[in-house]
Amino acid sequence: MAQLLNLRNAVPFSVISFFFVYFFSSGLQLELSSDVPGVLVKGSGFPDFGNYRNIGTVSAEQLSLDDSDRRAIFVGDIHGMKSSLDDLLRQISYNGDKDTLIHLGDIIAKGPHEGSLSVLSFMSTHNITGVRGNHDQMVIEWRAWLNWVQEMEAGAGSRWLLDLEEKWKQGNVSGELDGDSDTDDWVKEQMRDGRKDHKWWSRVPKGWKLFSDHYQVARDMSKSDYNYLRSLPLVLHLPSKHAFLAHGGLLPYDPMHSISSKRQPLAHLPKLPSAFNGSSIATSRNAQELAILNDIKQNNDPWVVLNIRNVRNDNTVSRWVVVTHSLTHYRTRIGFEPSAQVKGDTLPCYPSTVVYGHTASRGLDIHRWTVGLDTGCVYGRRLTALILDSDTAQSRRESVSLGAIGARAYNSREEREGYDDDDDDDDEEGSDSVKPNGEIIPFSDQGQARLASVECHKPK
Numbered sequence: 001m002a003q004l005l006n007l008r009n010a011v012p013f014s015v016i017s018f019f020f021v022y023f024f025s026s027g028l029q030l031e032l033s034s035d036v037p038g039v040l041v042k043g044s045g046f047p048d049f050g051n052y053r054n055i056g057t058v059s060a061e062q063l064s065l066d067d068s069d070r071r072a073i074f075v076g077d078i079h080g081m082k083s084s085l086d087d088l089l090r091q092i093s094y095n096g097d098k099d100t101l102i103h104l105g106d107i108i109a110k111g112p113h114e115g116s117l118s119v120l121s122f123m124s125t126h127n128i129t130g131v132r133g134n135h136d137q138m139v140i141e142w143r144a145w146l147n148w149v150q151e152m153e154a155g156a157g158s159r160w161l162l163d164l165e166e167k168w169k170q171g172n173v174s175g176e177l178d179g180d181s182d183t184d185d186w187v188k189e190q191m192r193d194g195r196k197d198h199k200w201w202s203r204v205p206k207g208w209k210l211f212s213d214h215y216q217v218a219r220d221m222s223k224s225d226y227n228y229l230r231s232l233p234l235v236l237h238l239p240s241k242h243a244f245l246a247h248g249g250l251l252p253y254d255p256m257h258s259i260s261s262k263r264q265p266l267a268h269l270p271k272l273p274s275a276f277n278g279s280s281i282a283t284s285r286n287a288q289e290l291a292i293l294n295d296i297k298q299n300n301d302p303w304v305v306l307n308i309r310n311v312r313n314d315n316t317v318s319r320w321v322v323v324t325h326s327l328t329h330y331r332t333r334i335g336f337e338p339s340a341q342v343k344g345d346t347l348p349c350y351p352s353t354v355v356y357g358h359t360a361s362r363g364l365d366i367h368r369w370t371v372g373l374d375t376g377c378v379y380g381r382r383l384t385a386l387i388l389d390s391d392t393a394q395s396r397r398e399s400v401s402l403g404a405i406g407a408r409a410y411n412s413r414e415e416r417e418g419y420d421d422d423d424d425d426d427d428e429e430g431s432d433s434v435k436p437n438g439e440i441i442p443f444s445d446q447g448q449a450r451l452a453s454v455e456c457h458k459p460k
Contacts, residue, residue, distance in 0.1 A: 046205060049144035050137070052302050055293060056233035058129060060240035063100055063388075071389040072100045074245065076373030077133065077357045080111030082118040084383045084456040091437075092385060092452050096126055102236065104357035104373060105133025105247030105306075109213050111378045112459045116217050117225075124228035132232045133247040133357065134306040135214065142208075142218035143226050149203060160200045164190065168211055183211050234305045235293065239286050241388070242444050243353040248308040249370075250354060254296050255315040265295035285350045309359050353444050355386060364451075366441055371449075380458025384436065387450050388443065 064070045073094065078085050094101065107123060107130065108116035123130065132140075150158040168186070171177040177186055187210050191201050204210065218226075236245040244250060257263045298304045298317055310318045357374040359365065364384060365372030377383040436451035443449035 047144070047148060049141040049148075049205075050302065051140055051144060051230045053231065053233045055235045055237060055290075056129075056131075057237050057239065058100070058102070063238070063240060065240075065388060065390055067098075068390045070098050070100070071387055072102065072241075073388075074355050074373065074386040075101065075103045076375055076384045077106040077360065077377065078103065078108075078111075078119055078383065079106055079135070079378035080108050080113070080116030080119055081377045081383065081456055081459075082112075082115040082122070084377050084454060085119060085122075087454040088383050088385055088452065091454055092387065101126075101128050102245065103128060103130035104245060104355065105131045105232075106135045106357060106374075107133065108139060108217055109135040113213065113216055113220075115459070116213070117220060120217070120221055120225045120228070124222075124225045127228075129236070130232055131236050131245050131247050132229070132234055132306065136229055136232065137302075137306055138214040139218045139221070140226070140229050142215050143221070143229075145205070145208075146218060149200070152203075157200065157203075160197060164210075180209075180212065184209060187211065234302055237289065239289065241353070241447065242285060242289060242351070243355065244289070245355050246305050247356060248304070248306050248358045249356045250292065250305065251296055251298050251308070251311075251317075252292065254298065255311050265291055281350075288350055289352050307358070351445055364436060368442060371441070371443075375453060377456035378459070380456055382453040383456055384451060384453040386443075387452060388447070389450075 060066075063072050065072060073092065075085070075088070089101075103123065107119050122128070146161070149161060152158075167190070168177070168183070171186060177183050194201060209215070221229075234246065235250070237243075238245070253259060253264045293299045298308075301317075304317050307319050308317050310320055312318045312320075351369055354370045356370070356372055359372055360374045360376035360379060360381070362372055362374075363381070364375050371386055373384050373386060375382040375384040436453055439451045440448050441451065
């Protein structure tokens with residue numbers, strides 16, 4: 001138990017094993033965070049720009065992995081790198097009629113503007129499954145804000161924006177504006193000088209950056225692309241694979257309480273459906289896997305699911321990455337079996353797998369029950385996919401350990417503390433030398449998956 005208590009300081013919490021209790025009988029009760037620009041606070045006077053969708057499910061029938069011709073393909077952060085996505089899909093012989101393609105969020109922004117629009121159009125047109133990333137979320141919020149302002153006062157808001165955009169474009173043509181810092185300074189100057197437009201400037205949420213790449217993608221994307229982004233959930237559940245997909249990650253327990261606290265969802269038997277007869281392992285596992293989202297308040301916060309990279313020493317969630325050389329692979333021993341009687345804290349449990357993106361500074365990050373696929377394509381590294389097919393997804397044909405790939409990707413980095421990926425993932429060291437094509441890794445408790453990647457060319 002002491003070993004588990006110290007685990008928070010040993011590994012990043014966005015990549016922890018998941019073992020769940022309690023029945024998910026109602027929707028998530030989302031609360032908006034207040035400490036990060038781009039996520040509005042209740043009672044702020046603004047409408048809801050977030051348009052959150054809580055959780056989606058991909059059924060066994062949708063995956064159809066019992067068909068020898070079908071595969072499930074999970075792709076890490078694309079960030080508008082359309083040519084790299086095309087290269088990856090060609091390399092793995094992607095067939096849109098048979099394969100289920102699922103992205104892990106951050107499909108747009110930070111990369112080339114036209115690339116972002118092209119990636120978004122591809123995903124929208126083909127109705128590709130995926131989850132929201134934090135950059136996708138900022139684009140959603142900007143588009144909702146643009147719609148809100150443009151409809152104000154019989155088009156007066158739209159005219160204000162058009163006039164402002166025209167001034168901004170002229171500044172770009174004249175060479176007055178060169179890059180984001182110049183634009184930020186220009187916007188601040190316009191705010192100071194535009195006293196007569198104060199009522200409009202007051203409607204720009206604090207911390208939001210006009211004419212940023214998120215703003216421009218939001219402005220230029222089609223209505224159908226916007227609707228596609230809004231349709232993306234924060235989390236995808238794959239019950240047949242006992243797996244979750246989330247852009248930033250999820251927490252396995254509430255770090256504000258001791259791991260042995262009775263308040264933890266793993267400390268008691270779940271509330272199972274009334275029709276449950278005590279013999280269905282599948283039913284009880286499903287109860288565990290979904291309950292973690294309802295019982296742990298941090299997992300009910302959209303900002304956490306979109307942004308988590310670590311847990312601080314004060315037990316709060318952070319975007320900052322603390323990378324250590326310690327590779328700790330473990331299984332929590334607190335849980336339940338369908339027919340078990342509660343006897344202290346010795347109830348066994350069932351594992352689940354989490355696949356996530358968001359953390360390019362870690363590179364390819366493979367642990368026994370978690371897989372991080374953000375390999376920094378937008379920084380000129382690689383774009384990586386995790387592939388489940390009928391051979392690797394149905395049964396483990398041979399014993400597969402963690403293998404060299406995880407250690408290679410992890411240990412190729414110098415130890416870093418306090419590295420902020422969003423300030424940015426510009427760290428060019430790391431996993432670009434790791435080419436995991438064809439590597440086999442364990443997936444779920446009895447399955448396998450293989451990895452594929454392509455080299456990316458950093459946009460100028």
